[in-house]
Amino acid sequence: MPNTDSLSAPLEIVHTDDLFLVLRKPSGLLAVPGRGEDKQDCLSTRVQQQHPEALVVHRLDMGTSGLVVMARSREAQRALSKAFAERAVHKRYVAVVDGLMAAPADSPDGWGRIDLPIIVDWARRPLRVIDAERGKPSVTRWQIQHHDRQRNTTRLLLEPVTGRSHQLRVHLQAIGHPIVGDALYATPAVAAGAGRLLLHACRLAFAHPLGGQWMQFESPPPF
Template sequence: MNNFLTEHLIHRDEDFMVIHKPAGLLTVPGKTADLQDCLINRLLQEEPKTLLIHRLDRDTSGILVFALTRIGQNRISRQFQERQTSKTYQAIVAGTLEGEGTVDVPVVYDPSRPPLHIADPAHNKPALTHWEVLENFQIGGAAVTRVKLTPITGRSHQLRVHMQYLGHPIVGDTLYADEQHQALTPRLCLHAERLSFQHPATDKMIEFHCPAPF
Protein backbone atom coordinates (compact mmCIF):
# COMPACT_ATOMS: atom_id res chain seq x y z
CA MET A 1 0.00 0.00 0.00
CA ASN A 2 1.27 3.46 -0.73
CA ASN A 3 0.43 6.70 1.01
CA PHE A 4 -3.20 7.37 0.01
CA LEU A 5 -4.62 4.02 1.13
CA THR A 6 -2.40 3.96 4.22
CA GLU A 7 -3.52 7.45 5.26
CA HIS A 8 -7.24 6.90 4.68
CA LEU A 9 -7.78 3.26 5.70
CA ILE A 10 -10.02 2.75 8.76
CA HIS A 11 -10.50 -1.04 8.55
CA ARG A 12 -9.71 -3.88 6.18
CA ASP A 13 -10.47 -7.58 6.08
CA GLU A 14 -10.92 -10.22 3.39
CA ASP A 15 -14.30 -8.99 2.15
CA PHE A 16 -14.25 -5.19 2.42
CA MET A 17 -12.37 -2.09 3.53
CA VAL A 18 -13.58 1.07 5.22
CA ILE A 19 -12.09 4.33 3.97
CA HIS A 20 -12.11 7.93 5.21
CA LYS A 21 -12.98 9.96 2.10
CA PRO A 22 -11.58 13.50 2.16
CA ALA A 23 -13.77 16.46 1.22
CA GLY A 24 -13.43 17.70 -2.36
CA LEU A 25 -12.81 14.28 -3.92
CA LEU A 26 -15.37 12.52 -6.10
CA THR A 27 -16.29 8.96 -5.12
CA VAL A 28 -16.47 7.80 -8.76
CA PRO A 29 -15.27 9.46 -11.99
CA GLY A 30 -17.30 12.15 -13.69
CA LYS A 31 -18.23 12.26 -17.37
CA THR A 32 -15.40 14.53 -18.54
CA ALA A 33 -11.63 14.07 -18.68
CA ASP A 34 -11.01 16.58 -15.88
CA LEU A 35 -13.18 14.56 -13.46
CA GLN A 36 -11.32 11.25 -13.58
CA ASP A 37 -9.39 11.76 -10.36
CA CYS A 38 -11.65 10.16 -7.75
CA LEU A 39 -11.56 7.96 -4.70
CA ILE A 40 -12.24 4.63 -6.41
CA ASN A 41 -9.62 5.25 -9.11
CA ARG A 42 -7.02 6.08 -6.45
CA LEU A 43 -7.91 2.93 -4.54
CA LEU A 44 -7.81 0.77 -7.68
CA GLN A 45 -4.23 1.87 -8.33
CA GLU A 46 -3.24 0.34 -5.00
CA GLU A 47 -5.87 -2.39 -4.57
CA PRO A 48 -7.18 -3.71 -7.92
CA LYS A 49 -9.90 -5.76 -6.17
CA THR A 50 -11.73 -2.59 -4.99
CA LEU A 51 -15.49 -2.72 -5.73
CA LEU A 52 -18.00 0.11 -5.30
CA ILE A 53 -20.83 -0.21 -2.76
CA HIS A 54 -22.11 3.33 -2.05
CA ARG A 55 -21.10 6.96 -2.52
CA LEU A 56 -20.70 10.30 -0.82
CA ASP A 57 -21.02 13.71 -2.49
CA ARG A 58 -17.71 15.21 -3.64
CA ASP A 59 -17.72 17.86 -0.90
CA THR A 60 -18.78 15.50 1.91
CA SER A 61 -16.09 13.71 3.92
CA GLY A 62 -16.24 10.59 6.03
CA ILE A 63 -16.84 6.86 6.04
CA LEU A 64 -17.19 4.86 2.83
CA VAL A 65 -17.07 1.07 2.56
CA PHE A 66 -15.69 -0.68 -0.53
CA ALA A 67 -15.89 -4.42 -1.17
CA LEU A 68 -12.92 -6.63 -1.96
CA THR A 69 -14.97 -9.67 -3.05
CA ARG A 70 -18.18 -10.07 -5.07
CA ILE A 71 -19.87 -11.71 -2.09
CA GLY A 72 -18.91 -8.78 0.10
CA GLN A 73 -20.20 -6.32 -2.51
CA ASN A 74 -23.51 -8.12 -2.96
CA ARG A 75 -24.27 -8.63 0.74
CA ILE A 76 -23.31 -5.15 1.91
CA SER A 77 -24.96 -3.45 -1.09
CA ARG A 78 -28.21 -5.28 -0.31
CA GLN A 79 -28.14 -3.89 3.23
CA PHE A 80 -27.88 -0.36 1.87
CA GLN A 81 -30.69 -0.98 -0.60
CA GLU A 82 -32.96 -2.45 2.06
CA ARG A 83 -32.10 0.26 4.65
CA GLN A 84 -30.55 -2.24 7.04
CA THR A 85 -27.45 -0.12 7.62
CA SER A 86 -27.30 2.59 10.27
CA LYS A 87 -25.38 5.80 9.63
CA THR A 88 -25.02 9.22 11.19
CA TYR A 89 -23.47 12.43 9.95
CA GLN A 90 -22.23 15.52 11.69
CA ALA A 91 -22.85 18.97 10.22
CA ILE A 92 -22.55 22.63 11.11
CA VAL A 93 -25.60 24.60 10.03
CA ALA A 94 -26.39 28.30 9.86
CA GLY A 95 -28.28 29.93 12.71
CA THR A 96 -29.44 28.61 16.07
CA LEU A 97 -31.34 25.33 16.35
CA GLU A 98 -32.52 23.80 19.63
CA GLY A 99 -33.47 20.25 20.62
CA GLU A 100 -34.18 17.71 17.92
CA GLY A 101 -36.68 16.95 15.19
CA THR A 102 -37.47 15.22 11.92
CA VAL A 103 -37.77 16.48 8.35
CA ASP A 104 -40.20 14.36 6.34
CA VAL A 105 -40.29 15.94 2.86
CA PRO A 106 -39.46 14.28 -0.50
CA VAL A 107 -36.24 15.43 -2.21
CA VAL A 108 -36.15 15.38 -6.00
CA TYR A 109 -33.74 16.39 -8.76
CA ASP A 110 -34.38 19.81 -10.32
CA PRO A 111 -33.69 19.38 -14.06
CA SER A 112 -33.87 23.14 -14.62
CA ARG A 113 -30.89 23.75 -12.30
CA PRO A 114 -28.48 20.79 -12.35
CA PRO A 115 -27.05 19.47 -10.08
CA LEU A 116 -29.53 20.96 -7.59
CA HIS A 117 -32.25 19.01 -5.81
CA ILE A 118 -35.32 20.50 -4.15
CA ALA A 119 -37.74 19.66 -1.37
CA ASP A 120 -41.06 18.78 -3.03
CA PRO A 121 -43.90 17.80 -0.67
CA ALA A 122 -46.00 16.70 -3.66
CA HIS A 123 -43.55 14.02 -4.78
CA ASN A 124 -44.32 10.37 -4.01
CA LYS A 125 -40.86 9.13 -2.91
CA PRO A 126 -40.33 9.86 0.79
CA ALA A 127 -37.19 11.41 2.26
CA LEU A 128 -36.77 11.34 6.02
CA THR A 129 -34.01 12.87 8.17
CA HIS A 130 -33.73 13.04 11.95
CA TRP A 131 -31.65 15.88 13.43
CA GLU A 132 -30.31 16.47 16.93
CA VAL A 133 -28.48 19.53 18.24
CA LEU A 134 -25.02 18.92 19.69
CA GLU A 135 -23.89 22.50 20.41
CA ASN A 136 -24.46 26.15 19.54
CA PHE A 137 -21.49 28.42 18.88
CA GLN A 138 -20.23 31.12 16.52
CA ILE A 139 -17.97 31.28 13.49
CA GLY A 140 -16.70 34.74 12.63
CA GLY A 141 -19.44 36.31 14.72
CA ALA A 142 -22.19 34.31 12.98
CA ALA A 143 -24.42 31.97 15.02
CA VAL A 144 -24.13 28.32 13.95
CA THR A 145 -25.24 24.94 15.30
CA ARG A 146 -23.48 21.59 15.29
CA VAL A 147 -26.01 18.82 14.61
CA LYS A 148 -26.10 15.05 14.34
CA LEU A 149 -28.03 13.99 11.25
CA THR A 150 -29.50 10.53 10.79
CA PRO A 151 -30.83 9.84 7.28
CA ILE A 152 -33.59 7.23 7.32
CA THR A 153 -33.76 7.30 3.53
CA GLY A 154 -30.83 7.92 1.19
CA ARG A 155 -31.85 10.42 -1.49
CA SER A 156 -29.20 12.42 -3.35
CA HIS A 157 -28.38 15.67 -1.52
CA GLN A 158 -31.01 14.74 1.09
CA LEU A 159 -29.25 16.15 4.15
CA ARG A 160 -28.20 19.35 2.39
CA VAL A 161 -31.70 19.99 1.01
CA HIS A 162 -33.45 19.14 4.27
CA MET A 163 -31.27 21.54 6.27
CA GLN A 164 -31.94 24.26 3.69
CA TYR A 165 -35.66 23.44 3.93
CA LEU A 166 -35.50 24.00 7.70
CA GLY A 167 -33.97 27.43 7.07
CA HIS A 168 -30.59 26.29 8.44
CA PRO A 169 -28.38 25.39 5.44
CA ILE A 170 -25.07 23.66 6.04
CA VAL A 171 -22.26 26.21 6.21
CA GLY A 172 -19.79 26.08 3.35
CA ASP A 173 -22.46 24.62 1.04
CA THR A 174 -21.89 26.19 -2.37
CA LEU A 175 -25.17 24.77 -3.70
CA TYR A 176 -27.70 25.39 -0.95
CA ALA A 177 -26.36 28.13 1.36
CA ASP A 178 -26.26 31.87 0.62
CA GLU A 179 -22.93 33.61 0.01
CA GLN A 180 -22.59 34.74 3.63
CA HIS A 181 -22.85 31.18 4.97
CA GLN A 182 -20.76 29.75 2.15
CA ALA A 183 -17.94 32.07 3.20
CA LEU A 184 -17.90 31.00 6.87
CA THR A 185 -15.82 27.86 6.20
CA PRO A 186 -13.47 26.70 3.42
CA ARG A 187 -15.40 23.45 2.95
CA LEU A 188 -18.88 21.94 3.22
CA CYS A 189 -19.29 21.08 6.91
CA LEU A 190 -20.90 17.68 6.39
CA HIS A 191 -19.17 14.50 7.49
CA ALA A 192 -20.23 10.83 7.60
CA GLU A 193 -19.05 9.96 11.11
CA ARG A 194 -20.59 6.55 11.89
CA LEU A 195 -21.67 3.49 9.90
CA SER A 196 -22.86 0.09 11.06
CA PHE A 197 -23.90 -3.00 9.10
CA GLN A 198 -23.77 -6.78 9.27
CA HIS A 199 -20.46 -8.36 8.35
CA PRO A 200 -20.95 -10.11 4.99
CA ALA A 201 -19.24 -13.31 6.16
CA THR A 202 -20.30 -13.63 9.81
CA ASP A 203 -23.57 -11.60 9.94
CA LYS A 204 -22.23 -9.97 13.11
CA MET A 205 -23.19 -6.30 13.48
CA ILE A 206 -20.09 -4.12 13.17
CA GLU A 207 -19.69 -0.37 13.60
CA PHE A 208 -17.10 2.15 12.44
CA HIS A 209 -16.40 5.71 13.57
CA CYS A 210 -14.55 8.57 11.89
CA PRO A 211 -14.48 11.81 13.92
CA ALA A 212 -15.53 15.02 12.17
CA PRO A 213 -12.54 17.17 11.16
CA PHE A 214 -14.41 20.44 11.82
Protein backbone atom coordinates in the same frame (compact mmCIF):
# COMPACT_ATOMS: atom_id res chain seq x y z
CA MET B 1 -10.07 27.05 -4.32
CA PRO B 2 -11.79 25.43 -1.32
CA ASN B 3 -9.73 24.18 1.55
CA THR B 4 -9.88 20.38 1.66
CA ASP B 5 -8.74 17.56 3.92
CA SER B 6 -5.36 17.35 2.14
CA LEU B 7 -6.25 15.67 -1.15
CA SER B 8 -2.62 14.73 -1.75
CA ALA B 9 -2.41 12.80 1.54
CA PRO B 10 -1.99 9.02 1.40
CA LEU B 11 -5.10 6.86 1.15
CA GLU B 12 -6.55 6.37 4.63
CA ILE B 13 -7.84 2.84 5.19
CA VAL B 14 -9.79 2.51 8.43
CA HIS B 15 -10.45 -1.25 8.14
CA THR B 16 -9.71 -4.07 5.76
CA ASP B 17 -10.60 -7.75 5.64
CA ASP B 18 -11.22 -10.32 2.92
CA LEU B 19 -14.64 -8.93 1.99
CA PHE B 20 -14.56 -5.14 2.30
CA LEU B 21 -12.56 -1.98 2.96
CA VAL B 22 -13.61 1.02 5.02
CA LEU B 23 -11.96 4.27 3.99
CA ARG B 24 -11.95 7.89 5.04
CA LYS B 25 -12.71 10.17 2.10
CA PRO B 26 -11.38 13.73 2.27
CA SER B 27 -13.57 16.68 1.42
CA GLY B 28 -13.10 17.84 -2.16
CA LEU B 29 -12.43 14.39 -3.62
CA LEU B 30 -15.02 12.67 -5.80
CA ALA B 31 -16.17 9.26 -4.56
CA VAL B 32 -16.39 7.84 -8.11
CA PRO B 33 -15.22 9.16 -11.51
CA GLY B 34 -17.18 12.00 -13.05
CA ARG B 35 -17.60 13.03 -16.65
CA GLY B 36 -14.48 14.41 -18.31
CA GLU B 37 -10.78 13.72 -18.00
CA ASP B 38 -10.43 16.26 -15.18
CA LYS B 39 -12.83 14.21 -12.99
CA GLN B 40 -11.11 10.83 -13.12
CA ASP B 41 -9.14 11.26 -9.89
CA CYS B 42 -11.45 9.97 -7.16
CA LEU B 43 -11.58 7.76 -4.10
CA SER B 44 -12.54 4.56 -5.95
CA THR B 45 -9.73 5.01 -8.51
CA ARG B 46 -7.17 5.61 -5.79
CA VAL B 47 -8.35 2.55 -3.88
CA GLN B 48 -8.27 0.37 -7.01
CA GLN B 49 -4.64 1.31 -7.61
CA GLN B 50 -3.82 -0.58 -4.40
CA HIS B 51 -6.74 -3.02 -4.39
CA PRO B 52 -7.74 -3.71 -8.03
CA GLU B 53 -10.62 -5.91 -6.91
CA ALA B 54 -12.35 -3.11 -4.93
CA LEU B 55 -15.94 -2.35 -5.99
CA VAL B 56 -18.15 0.65 -5.29
CA VAL B 57 -21.04 0.14 -2.86
CA HIS B 58 -22.20 3.70 -2.06
CA ARG B 59 -21.07 7.31 -2.44
CA LEU B 60 -20.56 10.55 -0.59
CA ASP B 61 -20.88 13.99 -2.17
CA MET B 62 -17.57 15.49 -3.24
CA GLY B 63 -17.66 18.10 -0.48
CA THR B 64 -18.56 15.58 2.24
CA SER B 65 -15.76 13.87 4.13
CA GLY B 66 -15.88 10.65 6.11
CA LEU B 67 -16.45 6.93 6.02
CA VAL B 68 -17.02 4.96 2.82
CA VAL B 69 -17.14 1.16 2.37
CA MET B 70 -15.99 -0.68 -0.76
CA ALA B 71 -16.47 -4.40 -1.41
CA ARG B 72 -13.66 -6.80 -2.36
CA SER B 73 -15.80 -9.29 -4.28
CA ARG B 74 -19.02 -9.32 -6.30
CA GLU B 75 -20.71 -11.35 -3.58
CA ALA B 76 -19.74 -8.84 -0.90
CA GLN B 77 -20.84 -5.97 -3.14
CA ARG B 78 -24.28 -7.56 -3.57
CA ALA B 79 -24.65 -8.19 0.16
CA LEU B 80 -23.58 -4.68 1.16
CA SER B 81 -25.64 -3.01 -1.56
CA LYS B 82 -28.68 -5.00 -0.38
CA ALA B 83 -28.05 -3.84 3.20
CA PHE B 84 -27.95 -0.19 2.07
CA ALA B 85 -31.10 -0.64 -0.03
CA GLU B 86 -32.94 -2.25 2.88
CA ARG B 87 -31.81 0.51 5.30
CA ALA B 88 -29.90 -2.03 7.36
CA VAL B 89 -26.79 0.18 7.44
CA HIS B 90 -26.59 2.73 10.25
CA LYS B 91 -25.15 6.04 9.05
CA ARG B 92 -24.43 9.08 11.18
CA TYR B 93 -23.06 12.48 10.17
CA VAL B 94 -21.87 15.64 11.87
CA ALA B 95 -22.79 19.00 10.33
CA VAL B 96 -22.44 22.65 11.24
CA VAL B 97 -25.45 24.65 10.10
CA ASP B 98 -26.30 28.32 9.92
CA GLY B 99 -28.36 29.74 12.76
CA LEU B 100 -29.20 28.65 16.29
CA MET B 101 -31.60 25.72 15.96
CA ALA B 102 -34.20 25.12 18.63
CA ALA B 103 -34.44 21.70 20.23
CA PRO B 104 -37.29 19.57 18.86
CA ALA B 105 -40.53 19.91 20.76
CA ASP B 106 -41.99 16.86 22.52
CA SER B 107 -38.96 14.64 21.86
CA PRO B 108 -37.96 12.51 24.86
CA ASP B 109 -34.56 11.63 23.38
CA GLY B 110 -33.74 15.00 21.80
CA TRP B 111 -33.95 13.71 18.23
CA GLY B 112 -35.98 15.69 15.71
CA ARG B 113 -37.28 14.52 12.36
CA ILE B 114 -37.44 16.11 8.92
CA ASP B 115 -39.93 14.38 6.64
CA LEU B 116 -39.95 16.21 3.30
CA PRO B 117 -40.09 14.56 -0.17
CA ILE B 118 -37.20 15.28 -2.55
CA ILE B 119 -37.00 15.34 -6.33
CA VAL B 120 -34.33 16.29 -8.88
CA ASP B 121 -34.63 19.86 -10.13
CA TRP B 122 -34.23 18.88 -13.79
CA ALA B 123 -33.77 22.45 -14.98
CA ARG B 124 -30.94 23.02 -12.49
CA ARG B 125 -29.29 19.63 -12.13
CA PRO B 126 -27.60 18.44 -9.95
CA LEU B 127 -29.78 20.44 -7.54
CA ARG B 128 -32.61 18.75 -5.65
CA VAL B 129 -35.76 20.40 -4.32
CA ILE B 130 -38.62 19.64 -1.97
CA ASP B 131 -41.75 18.67 -3.92
CA ALA B 132 -44.82 17.55 -1.97
CA GLU B 133 -46.52 16.04 -5.02
CA ARG B 134 -43.74 14.43 -7.05
CA GLY B 135 -40.88 14.04 -4.56
CA LYS B 136 -39.69 10.71 -3.17
CA PRO B 137 -40.26 10.15 0.57
CA SER B 138 -37.18 11.37 2.44
CA VAL B 139 -36.57 11.32 6.19
CA THR B 140 -33.70 12.70 8.28
CA ARG B 141 -33.24 12.48 12.04
CA TRP B 142 -31.29 15.25 13.80
CA GLN B 143 -30.02 16.09 17.26
CA ILE B 144 -28.32 19.25 18.51
CA GLN B 145 -24.77 18.82 19.83
CA HIS B 146 -24.15 22.45 20.74
CA HIS B 147 -24.61 26.07 19.68
CA ASP B 148 -21.88 28.55 18.79
CA ARG B 149 -23.57 31.84 19.57
CA GLN B 150 -20.58 33.89 18.52
CA ARG B 151 -20.66 32.41 15.01
CA ASN B 152 -24.44 31.91 14.97
CA THR B 153 -24.13 28.22 14.09
CA THR B 154 -25.35 24.88 15.44
CA ARG B 155 -23.46 21.59 15.40
CA LEU B 156 -25.76 18.65 14.67
CA LEU B 157 -25.76 14.89 14.57
CA LEU B 158 -27.68 13.65 11.53
CA GLU B 159 -29.05 10.22 10.68
CA PRO B 160 -30.54 9.78 7.19
CA VAL B 161 -33.35 7.23 7.35
CA THR B 162 -33.62 7.30 3.56
CA GLY B 163 -30.69 7.78 1.21
CA ARG B 164 -31.60 10.41 -1.38
CA SER B 165 -28.88 12.35 -3.16
CA HIS B 166 -28.13 15.62 -1.34
CA GLN B 167 -30.76 14.66 1.25
CA LEU B 168 -29.11 16.17 4.32
CA ARG B 169 -28.20 19.36 2.49
CA VAL B 170 -31.67 19.82 0.99
CA HIS B 171 -33.51 19.02 4.22
CA LEU B 172 -31.47 21.44 6.31
CA GLN B 173 -31.82 24.20 3.77
CA ALA B 174 -35.57 23.56 3.64
CA ILE B 175 -35.96 24.17 7.38
CA GLY B 176 -33.92 27.37 7.20
CA HIS B 177 -30.57 26.07 8.46
CA PRO B 178 -28.31 25.33 5.47
CA ILE B 179 -24.96 23.68 6.08
CA VAL B 180 -22.06 26.11 6.40
CA GLY B 181 -19.81 25.97 3.34
CA ASP B 182 -22.52 24.57 1.05
CA ALA B 183 -22.03 26.28 -2.32
CA LEU B 184 -25.14 24.61 -3.80
CA TYR B 185 -27.83 25.18 -1.19
CA ALA B 186 -26.67 27.95 1.14
CA THR B 187 -26.67 31.70 0.57
CA PRO B 188 -23.35 33.15 -0.64
CA ALA B 189 -22.60 34.44 2.86
CA VAL B 190 -23.22 31.05 4.51
CA ALA B 191 -21.35 29.23 1.74
CA ALA B 192 -18.37 31.51 2.38
CA GLY B 193 -18.47 30.75 6.10
CA ALA B 194 -16.05 27.82 5.71
CA GLY B 195 -13.46 26.66 3.21
CA ARG B 196 -15.35 23.39 2.73
CA LEU B 197 -18.78 21.83 3.23
CA LEU B 198 -19.08 21.22 6.98
CA LEU B 199 -20.59 17.75 6.64
CA HIS B 200 -18.77 14.58 7.73
CA ALA B 201 -19.82 10.91 7.76
CA CYS B 202 -18.66 10.03 11.26
CA ARG B 203 -20.18 6.58 11.83
CA LEU B 204 -20.94 3.57 9.64
CA ALA B 205 -22.29 0.30 11.04
CA PHE B 206 -23.64 -2.86 9.41
CA ALA B 207 -23.71 -6.64 9.68
CA HIS B 208 -20.60 -8.35 8.29
CA PRO B 209 -21.55 -9.82 4.89
CA LEU B 210 -20.08 -13.22 5.83
CA GLY B 211 -20.36 -13.85 9.55
CA GLY B 212 -23.20 -11.45 10.30
CA GLN B 213 -21.46 -9.88 13.31
CA TRP B 214 -22.19 -6.18 13.85
CA MET B 215 -19.35 -3.98 12.60
CA GLN B 216 -19.09 -0.32 13.61
CA PHE B 217 -16.58 2.27 12.43
CA GLU B 218 -16.12 5.85 13.57
CA SER B 219 -14.24 8.87 12.28
CA PRO B 220 -14.17 12.16 14.19
CA PRO B 221 -14.95 15.23 12.09
CA PRO B 222 -11.96 17.36 11.03
CA PHE B 223 -13.84 20.59 11.84
